[in-house]
Amino acid sequence: MSQEHLMGVYNRAPLEVERGLGARLWATDGTEYLDCVAGISTNGLGHAHPKLVQAVKDQAEKLWHVSNIFRIPGQEALADLLCEKSFADVVFFTNSGTEAVECALKTARKHHVANGQPERIDIYGFDGSFHGRTYGAINAAANPSYTEGFGPKMEGFHQLIWGDKAALEAAFRNPTTAAIILEPVQGEGGCRATPDEELRWMRQMADETGVLIIFDEVQCGMGRTGKLWAHEWAGMTPDIMAIAKALGGGFPIGACLATTDAAKGMTVGVHGSTFGGNPLAMAVGKAAFSELSSPDTLAHVNEVAGYLKQQLHGLQQRFPDVIVDVRGKGLLIGVKLVPNNREFMGWARDTQQLLVAGGGDNCVRILPPLILTLDEAREAVERFERTCEVAREKMAAAS
Numbered sequence: 001m002s003q004e005h006l007m008g009v010y011n012r013a014p015l016e017v018e019r020g021l022g023a024r025l026w027a028t029d030g031t032e033y034l035d036c037v038a039g040i041s042t043n044g045l046g047h048a049h050p051k052l053v054q055a056v057k058d059q060a061e062k063l064w065h066v067s068n069i070f071r072i073p074g075q076e077a078l079a080d081l082l083c084e085k086s087f088a089d090v091v092f093f094t095n096s097g098t099e100a101v102e103c104a105l106k107t108a109r110k111h112h113v114a115n116g117q118p119e120r121i122d123i124y125g126f127d128g129s130f131h132g133r134t135y136g137a138i139n140a141a142a143n144p145s146y147t148e149g150f151g152p153k154m155e156g157f158h159q160l161i162w163g164d165k166a167a168l169e170a171a172f173r174n175p176t177t178a179a180i181i182l183e184p185v186q187g188e189g190g191c192r193a194t195p196d197e198e199l200r201w202m203r204q205m206a207d208e209t210g211v212l213i214i215f216d217e218v219q220c221g222m223g224r225t226g227k228l229w230a231h232e233w234a235g236m237t238p239d240i241m242a243i244a245k246a247l248g249g250g251f252p253i254g255a256c257l258a259t260t261d262a263a264k265g266m267t268v269g270v271h272g273s274t275f276g277g278n279p280l281a282m283a284v285g286k287a288a289f290s291e292l293s294s295p296d297t298l299a300h301v302n303e304v305a306g307y308l309k310q311q312l313h314g315l316q317q318r319f320p321d322v323i324v325d326v327r328g329k330g331l332l333i334g335v336k337l338v339p340n341n342r343e344f345m346g347w348a349r350d351t352q353q354l355l356v357a358g359g360g361d362n363c364v365r366i367l368p369p370l371i372l373t374l375d376e377a378r379e380a381v382e383r384f385e386r387t388c389e390v391a392r393e394k395m396a397a398a399s
């Protein structure tokens with residue numbers, strides 16, 4: 001067994017994971033790890049959550065797949081739940097985040113066609129954003145390292161500098177703008193949160209200009225920030241939203257949510273998916289959603305996140321030579337480092353058995369399952385602290 005027959009698109013850590021339970025993972029050699037990656041914000045309920053395991057088992061014995069040419073009761077039920085707990089009126093189910101983003105982009109352009117304004121094709125994204133790997137998604141994020149080498153860039157996609165309000169206002173006022181797409185809290189980009197007042201201002205601008213707001217809450221949604229949706233902190237809503245990751249608790253599901261008005265162009269035959277919204281995915285999605293959207297889960301996220309943030313700020317004071325900044329929202333925490341983040345991740349993994357994810361701007365992301373207990377959070381902080389000590393020793397030895 002080797003990676004010889006896998007496309008070499010990943011730089012994988014030398015860790016073979018065999019099983020998981022809650023916030024713990026065990027490698028094939030028996031080593032136990034504390035998982036503060038959670039499948040990059042995906043295993044919101046941790047590993048092998050009994051309710052999710054049961055949901056898979058029960059549905060697997062009944063029906064896996066039928067095709068969207070038939071009614072799928074589980075799909076209707078999950079769509080009802082999502083609409084009840086969000087701004088949305090309608091949902092399209094996908095199998096991944098990038099497909100949900102793709103649907104969001106198509107929905108936005110079709111909206112303007114339905115309004116008799118087909119010239120409104122421009123879509124503005126932000127630097128540091130990540131929306132997935134389909135052509136639409138890479139063009140929307142417009143990160144050169146993901147778009148280069150794939151032929152001409154798609155027409156109508158533009159990148160704004162995050163925080164450049166004047167450029168954003170010009171984008172809103174451009175008569176051919178269809179939509180602005182952003183993550184309310186950037187994930188891959190290093191846990192940068194757009195200020196609440198700016199999100200509210202964007203809503204006003206959108207209402208004034210007819211531009212649609214697409215939120216990509218694939219990573220920051222589903223309770224990760226301590227509210228079900230990250231934009232709830234700002235007290236405003238988007239027109240369209242892509243979600244995925246924790247929606248299935250680790251089972252592949254994504255969804256594009258929209259208001260009736262935003263989705264007015266999405267009529268029969270305009271879009272589709274073979275697997276999107278299949279009965280198996282929907283059964284797991286329903287089970288995961290009812291846990292993740294519960295007030296208890298969200299209160300727990302806020303408690304653990306508050307503790308972690310406070311402790312990490314304490315570590316920043318004690319290790320100013322290692323930690324530059326602690327940022328993010330809820331349990332989407334970015335720690336900007338002095339040493340190389342990739343090296344730091346390796347030290348955390350190999351010396352402390354603590355798994356953290358990488359991120360832009362030389363951050364490591366701390367993205368534990370939302371069910372991480374306070375005791376486990378304490379353990380994570382202790383392991384992080386020891387990793388800072390290791391980093392200090394390594395940097396001293398190298399200088």
Ligand SMILES: Cc1ncc(COP(=O)(O)O)c(C=O)c1O
Nearest residue numbers: 096097098130131132187218219
């Ligand atoms: C914010 C955001 N959008 C979209 C995606 C793409 O999701 P997927 O990998 O499921 O296609 C990701 C994945 O990391 C993400 O973080």
